[in-house]
Amino acid sequence: MIPYGRQDINQQDVDAVVEVLSSNWLTQGPKVPAFEQAVCEYTGAKFAVAANSATSALHIACLVLGVGPGDRVWTSPITFVASANCALYCGAQVDFVDVDPNTGNMSPEALRSKLIEAKRQGTLPKVVIPVHLCGHSCDMAAIFELGKEYGFKIIEDASHGIGGSYQGHKLGSCGYSDITVFSFHPVKIITSAEGGMALTRSRLLADKMALFRSHGIRRDPDTMLRPDEGKWYYEQHELGFNYRMTDLQAALGFSQLKRLDEFVSKRNQLAEYYTQALAKQPVVSVEPLLGSVSARHLYMIRLKQAERRREVFDSMRERGVQVHVHYFPVHLQPYYLELGFKAGDFPCAEQFYEEILTLPLFPALIEQEVEYICSGIAEIMSTESL
Numbered sequence: 001m002i003p004y005g006r007q008d009i010n011q012q013d014v015d016a017v018v019e020v021l022s023s024n025w026l027t028q029g030p031k032v033p034a035f036e037q038a039v040c041e042y043t044g045a046k047f048a049v050a051a052n053s054a055t056s057a058l059h060i061a062c063l064v065l066g067v068g069p070g071d072r073v074w075t076s077p078i079t080f081v082a083s084a085n086c087a088l089y090c091g092a093q094v095d096f097v098d099v100d101p102n103t104g105n106m107s108p109e110a111l112r113s114k115l116i117e118a119k120r121q122g123t124l125p126k127v128v129i130p131v132h133l134c135g136h137s138c139d140m141a142a143i144f145e146l147g148k149e150y151g152f153k154i155i156e157d158a159s160h161g162i163g164g165s166y167q168g169h170k171l172g173s174c175g176y177s178d179i180t181v182f183s184f185h186p187v188k189i190i191t192s193a194e195g196g197m198a199l200t201r202s203r204l205l206a207d208k209m210a211l212f213r214s215h216g217i218r219r220d221p222d223t224m225l226r227p228d229e230g231k232w233y234y235e236q237h238e239l240g241f242n243y244r245m246t247d248l249q250a251a252l253g254f255s256q257l258k259r260l261d262e263f264v265s266k267r268n269q270l271a272e273y274y275t276q277a278l279a280k281q282p283v284v285s286v287e288p289l290l291g292s293v294s295a296r297h298l299y300m301i302r303l304k305q306a307e308r309r310r311e312v313f314d315s316m317r318e319r320g321v322q323v324h325v326h327y328f329p330v331h332l333q334p335y336y337l338e339l340g341f342k343a344g345d346f347p348c349a350e351q352f353y354e355e356i357l358t359l360p361l362f363p364a365l366i367e368q369e370v371e372y373i374c375s376g377i378a379e380i381m382s383t384e385s386l
């Protein structure tokens, strides 16, 4: 089976992890801050807070932006459930903004209409979470302008996006957001096994996220609220969590970061190869905005004959190709239906979902495999629908 995504681990990565194993710290040592610093330097963000997953990073990002009961958080329906769940963890209400039918990314026009309506009803969101699907940046300048006009904060869910850029700036630089979150799950662009990171330009937000990451506990004598009791003394100031990344994970992430540009360029080459090989097929590839560079986490196509998606999917799997579908719309998940969402709420997202298929894409994929995959698609398409 050709997987849809796969990590790329070399000897250097293995050595980096093994070195930590025989060091003094398996966790809370020097590797986590080193990884955070390196991601700051790479992206141009000022501060970084590593966490044990992007899901945890999204949760503490919402908390430090003040999301709580009575607040509203809006995200895209075409995403992994974590982009929406983070708001529910905080006791807030989630709602969705429909997507651009070509990219599957949050549509600034749909956002504007929904904001106008929400303003009338007094239901404006506190935070909006655009998701860079496939690693293709959302139209952040437009979303940022709306944020200024309607007073919401922005968390970019860039779980697919590290290594990409928008208007010449790396995703994670937070030029158009308060916080950007990356995932380092093995199918993503670089991996730390499990892991995530929240980037920001705000020292205050970074400091608070670090607090929530580790039980809400402070150890710095300057920050104590009670009189110092001695060197053992620490204070809990918030109800935090254990969302820490280990040094083993950070060492792997740090080592992988050195190959990030190589990964992204390989992924882009393969994506171009796919697009050319599929040019004559009744499919449209989902492409990044002009002027942006995508990290190309996923290579996604839309089938013009959407009614054949299931057939194409099953037939490709039979050919040993692990095609996938990203994603079943979050508002139609049983848990979200229970909250009152229903089919028809976000028609562009629902239509997009019907059309899409994800083809394998990872750095070690070779052109012969891409050819095999594309000829499979061509063969299925050339037969009459069953």
Ligand SMILES: *Cc1c(COP(=O)(O)O)cnc(C)c1O
Binding pocket: 052, 053, 054, 055, 056, 079, 080, 082, 083, 131, 157, 159, 160, 182, 183, 184, 185, 194, 195, 196
């Ligand atoms: C993978 C993913 C997440 C969650 O990442 P984890 O590191 O597995 O918690 C969140 N949002 C999106 C869009 C993702 O693809």
